[in-house]
Amino acid sequence: MPKITPGTIVKLLIISFFVGWGLSVLDITPLELLRGVFERFDALLNWVSRSLGEIVSYVLVGAMIVVPIWGVLYLIEWSRQRGK
Template identity: 35%
Template sequence: MSSLERFLGGSVPGVLLRLVVVSIAVGAVLAWLNISPWDLVASVRRFFERLLSHGFEAVRDLFAYFLLGAVIVVPVWLVIRLMKSTPAGRR
């Protein structure tokens, strides 16, 4: 396995295919939620503007964003880890 493949976590075509599939799935969910890429960019910009203008209040917002993301990320991670630990999930 080359250093590039080690870095990517697999072959280049395989990783690209997985990224395309996941990107389509996430894009479909965001479209279903009526969230555009520009909405996300504007939210990040507003966050940094508030961080600069409100100081510690923005740290509270950062923690709230962390919790909001963790509600989705941690269960997904746990399911993936559980699937990989079962015989059906092993390669």
């Protein structure tokens, strides 16, 4: 783990000052920034949950066709092997 030197702290303070100044110029407060981040994260989670919901529904609808066909083929193969 690298050591935190006074030079690193000074660099972080300088960068923080310029970022804070830039946000101030753009009239963005820390609360607005956090709110925006959480809104984007919430929108992303909603999109993922909707997408997964659609995927699950597609899988279930497809399984209504695929699983019975597979079951019949499995039973046919099982009966062939049993008869040997």
